Amino acid sequence: DAGVIQSPRHEVTEMGQEVTLRCKPISGHDYLFWYRQTMMRGLELLIYFNNNVPIDDSGMPEDRFSAKMPNASFSTLKIQPSEPRDSAVYFCASSPRRAGGELFFGEGSRLTVL
Amino acid sequence: DAKTTQPTSMDCAEGRAANLPCNHSTISGNEYVYWYRQIHSQGPQYIIHGLKNNETNEMASLIITEDRKSSTLILPHATLRDTAVYYCIVQGAGGTSYGKLTFGQGTILTVHP
Numbered sequence: 001d002a003g004v005i006q007s008p009r010h011e012v013t014e015m016g017q018e019v020t021l022r023c024k025p026i027s028g029h030d031y032l033f034w035y036r037q038t039m040m041r042g043l044e045l046l047i048y049f050n051n052n053v054p055i056d057d058s059g060m061p062e063d064r065f066s067a068k069m070p071n072a073s074f075s076t077l078k079i080q081p082s083e084p085r086d087s088a089v090y091f092c093a094s095s096p097r098r099a100g101g102e103l104f105f106g107e108g109s110r111l112t113v114l
Numbered sequence: 115d116a117k118t119t120q121p122t123s124m125d126c127a128e129g130r131a132a133n134l135p136c137n138h139s140t141i142s143g144n145e146y147v148y149w150y151r152q153i154h155s156q157g158p159q160y161i162i163h164g165l166k167n168n169e170t171n172e173m174a175s176l177i178i179t180e181d182r183k184s185s186t187l188i189l190p191h192a193t194l195r196d197t198a199v200y201y202c203i204v205q206g207a208g209g210t211s212y213g214k215l216t217f218g219q220g221t222i223l224t225v226h227p
Binding site for chain 1: 148150156157158159160163201212213214215216217218219
């Protein structure tokens with residue numbers, strides 16, 4: 001299994017531009033999570049999906065952030081417009097549903113907004 | 115969610131056992147103890163989890179005290195590649211809590227030759 005695949009690995013953009021981060025979960029996993037990591041706040045959950053349906057988006061910082069999961073094998077996290085404070089590493093993780101099941105994280109997308 | 119307390123950093127000699135402690139005195143009866151680690155510039159990696167009983171897998175052992183208020187992650191023979199930040203997380207496994215891991219600051223484990 002290839003694991004969770006994220007793209008791009010690195011993104012540098014200017015303030016005000018739209019950013020789209022992509023994630024391919026592990027086949028057969030029906031949970032997908034988006035986390036963000038910064039030096040100040042550490043790792044924090046932004047949103048998660050179950051069977052392609054958003055379940056909890058309470059961690060999404062503001063309306064500039066949106067996430068979609070059009071099918072079981074693809075999800076996007078979009079920031080529009082981007083701001084310098086959005087600079088962070090964004091991780092996607094997937095999980096099979098089982099009691100106490102573990103999350104499998106991707107390698108992350110490092111975003112720098114100038 | 116229950117809060118965890120971990121030492122900020124620890125050192126370990128290569129080949130020796132690394133014992134990483136975690137306090138979670140407010141843990142609820144249905145909450146699991148999870149351990150993840152994050153090697154520099156990589157995504158977090160699952161290590162092990164447990165509810166009441168001690169657990170062992172190919173990576174580590176997890177010892178949970180009888181009152182469940184603390185636990186210890188044991189890496190039996192640490193290698194240089196085990197240098198990472200280790201996170202102890204307490205989380206419910208059911209309903210809307212599933213997968214909603216609350217990462218603290220973790221313990222920076224440095225394995226030296």
